[in-house]
Amino acid sequence: MLGKGVVGGGGGTKAPKPSFVSYVRPEEIHTNEKEATEKEVTLHLLPGEQLLCEANTVLKCVQEDSCQRGIYGRLVCTDFKIAFLGDDESALDNDETQFKNKVIGENDITLHCVDQIYGVFDEKKKTLFGQLKKYPEKLVIHCKDLRVFHFCLRYTKEEEVKRIVSGIIHHTQAPKLLKRLFLFSYATAARNSPATDPKKHAVMFDTLQDWCRELERTKGNMKYKAVSVNEGYKVCERLPAYFVVPAPLLEEDIEFFQGRGIPIWCWSCHNGCALLKMSALPKEQDDSMSQIQKNFSDRIYRTVHRPPYETAKTEDLSSNFLSLQEIQMAYSKFKQLFLIDNSTEFWDTDIKWFSLLESSSWLDIIRRCLKKAVEIIECLEAQNMNVLLLEDNASDLCCLVSSLAQVMMDPHCRTVFGFQSLVQKEWVMGGHCFLDRCNHLRQSDKEEHQRQLSLPLTQSKSSPKRGFFREETDHLIKNLLGKRISKLINSSEELQDGFREFYDGWHSRPPSYQGLLLPHLEGPEIKVWAQRYLRWIPEAQILGGGGVATMSKLLEMIEEVQRLQEKIEARHHSQEALQAEAASPPRTSGRLSSLFPFALLQRHSSKPVLPTSGWKALGDEDDLAKREDEFVDLGDV
């Protein structure tokens, strides 16, 4: 048997410390080579996708019950993905396959998903980039979705190693032209996308009507109007073709500073107050220019500060809130905690888990985002004020804060289509620079720091909703948001008191899921979103456990109730006919992992995972640790 007991085993806490690579020696390799050759796995290419290079007899190393296991296969690189073609997808049972990704297989890594590539040379791990002089024995790929792949190249022909390694490095690291992105060749090749029913579709906000409907839906149409002044992007390229501004605003005003300095409508609250955003006017040195700016601002200000408009509170996100650098730095520290190479690393970091987590500041950032959204809601709801979010380009923190506030206030945003529409409205149409923030074109590292901004949004929303739990979302959000926290930083005492009262008041009443939902902002409640972050770590899986266990019980019950409901209805329609209808068997949930549906095959057996390092000196408590539990009277003995 391959590798059983190569790493770990024994009395749990006494496992030998494996080196980082823990190679499987050739003679230990238990492969399914025979099966693999029998069942030739074919490469699935999307329309327009091209195979670029490949290598055979690559060994994919998987960790299982603290042993290394190897699977032979072919490693390929296309213009869309890196794929490993081996035969390790056998153990999927039906319940699990229904959540399989149809485009990206378990062993596929899209080129844009690659975060970092390492090579292992003589048991040493080095980052790989550019032209290589020496080719590694092993390739370790860290993905942006936190998967970690180990490909052993020892048994691969030398020229194939060269081809695949340099191919992968080139296609994942070299700067790319926008037009070379795979989606363009895909779109050309796969022309015939079927027309979709607009009712079963997220709102795209690419027509004037979409905006008008959103205005109607939120009853904002009395004071705000949709404008088409930017049709053809004549005024500004950053702004969408259509957007919404206060009704009295003139087209010239919008054109004056190319859409800067203009309050742009995001959303209207039930009491008529609105959430607005504005990109700042350019900083002017020239006195006359700044005078012009001042006059302009004053005029705009007068327009939106007189009835019917509520007084507006300006929230300057560029200067009084998180910086993009802070967010980026925190995330790069944070994600490192989940890119784990092996079991030893997992347990070594386990002991200091909480302080590692804290030092990344990520959870604190999440909390501050949530808190900012709650503060804005307090203004809108309790103080009946408009809130104007101000940011240089109004396309980063504005998107984040405004969409968070809407998720909390507007139950529509907690449905699947509503949430998709929100992302479309605030992020896509809101001009968030996804290309730069995600660095899809692999530009220089300078801009790296600007990435990952949309992550706080998804993290603070958590939730396994994507088509899985449908309207369950409403309930879940409360549950999940309810588990987030915030410490109370900043601003004036008075403001703080109002905020505190609003926040405490809301939490002292039973929540209505069809109304406002506020997250908990206190310390112990903000936790790591396990299903996203821990999903690929075998050690972190609880077989048959986690929230998934109750969720699947709930789903089973929903199905049962629906079945009964149909039965009753059927019985009313045809009284006699259905006497003998066979009851469809209830769906039995298999033993799912706590990280389902993300993690399917990570652990094959039900053996317990045992920490391999638990002991830690207690420091200041040492003297206590040495004491006897009881006073032992030696005479007794």
Added chain:
Amino acid sequence: MASAPTSKYNSHSLENESIKRTSRDGVNRDVGETLPRLPGEIRITDKEVIYICPFNGPIKGRVYITNYRLYLRSLETDSALILDVPLGVISRIEKMGGATSRGENSYGLDITCKDLRNLRFALKQEGHSRRDMFEILTRYAFPLAHSLPIFAFLNEEKFNVDGWTVYNPVEEYRRQGLPNHHWRITFINKCYKLCDTYPALLVVPYRASDEDLRRVATFRSRNRIPVLSWIHPENKTVIVRCSQPLVGMSGKRNKEDERYLDVIRETNRQVNKLTIYDARPNVNAVANKATGGGYESDDVYHNAELFFLDIHNIHVMRESLKKVKDIVYPNVEESHWLSSLESTHWLEHIKLVLTGAIQVADRVSSGKSSVVVHCSDGWDRTAQLTSLAMLMLDSFYRSIEGFEILVQKEWISFGHKFASRIGHGDKNHADADRSPIFLQFIDCVWQMSKQFPTAFEFNERFLITILDHLYSCRFGTFLYNCESAREKQKVTERTVSLWSLINSNKDKFKNPFYTKEINRVLYPVASMRHLELWVNYYIRWNPRIKQQQPNPVEQRYMELLALRDEYIKRLDELQLANSAKLSDPSASPSSPSQMMPHVQTHF
């Protein structure tokens, strides 16, 4: 019991006994309500005080003291605050301030509770009201120091279920398939002559004679010999518990003890090693030799493998819990929550205890070998490990009654020193014998139930109720250190069992998601990534950190359950109506919309 308008605050506490507050509508709904009293509870005194609430500031109220509880009702119109605290929970009472200090709150009392909170009162200077309250509280909170009985002996509550009958050792061993031809039940300890901290009834290897047992007893700390706790129904490996061997500095040996362990090993013929888990850290086990203790070295016990599980002693655990209190009460540490939590080491200890129990369970479940578990005396860490391993291995213990039996067996009957660890009715708050070992066990159970939310019949409230009554002294369940003492005091005759309260009202303690799965071994993941601080217990006094009760998923599930039952009933009715209609075809069917109950939940 008081019905507070904001039910939100009730769920966390001992059957509504806690802080309640009206919304700011100013209606005092509690006027005219009387002091709740149990049968046998006597009112001693009442005083007007100011309760210095750490969350809402000073509140004027009237405090009533009985021989069981301290009960405070707010006298302010905009607050319906009620405090209902069993005196048993009090660990320490201190006077604060006095004639020399200034301010209206100068005559104060600070009451430290065992359940991680403090109560502060300010009293009037006149009429020696503070002195009175101090003396009365001291007297009834610490009855042992005043030759008074513990309240459990005065409690006259009646329940329709007798909790004392829940655990019958013979029945429990029979359930496990014992005796069999390798294991026998012995009454050698009937009068607690062999070991005064063990139960009367023990299961020992068939091949060991009573004389052997007596000889082994001389070599085990406090005569706590290795006896069977649990046997695997299929592979017949066993979990055996005991105390440390009395090896001492000179490395003493005892042939009978060595042979006895070998006999245990031989009850299972498939394997040739016996696994001994010593719960202590290696260094402590070595150090214990100096006081006559020690461990089974492999050059003497040839057929045994010894592993240390690195679990710390009772003093370390006590200090750790103190640190937990420091970061959660009254205010939750805000700026560095995670590192503060880490510095308490509390979850780290939980992790080690769980890891140890997983190892024990895995050994036995995999059929690798039988397991002997001990620490120093075998009543703290040993009880934690055996009971948690049994909970992992045997789904019976995950039911309400099964869990009661587990506690009754592994903790109460095997002499976990509840009286010393908790200090029931004892005023010596600084006693080094006190330690939250049982709380730590319940925390581990909670962590497991959190990881496997469908595997336990009981809910969080069940666990919290157990912990509340661990201190309350309302029931006899946790009184005294061992079975012999309980028998001497006739506890089962003179007091009520906590299980009477729980079993006569089981629905309250049931987990709706429970799915019975026989023979499923549960292995929790003992990683910090999954362990969490039990907020609903440790931070339950803080109104800001209240979790929703019940949680939305549970609430939704309960709605669906009700809906399902309703539909099933309706279907049955339809079936009846149909058969009736067949005989009377003139009756017109009503429309489905009229017949369908209104569906509250949308899918």
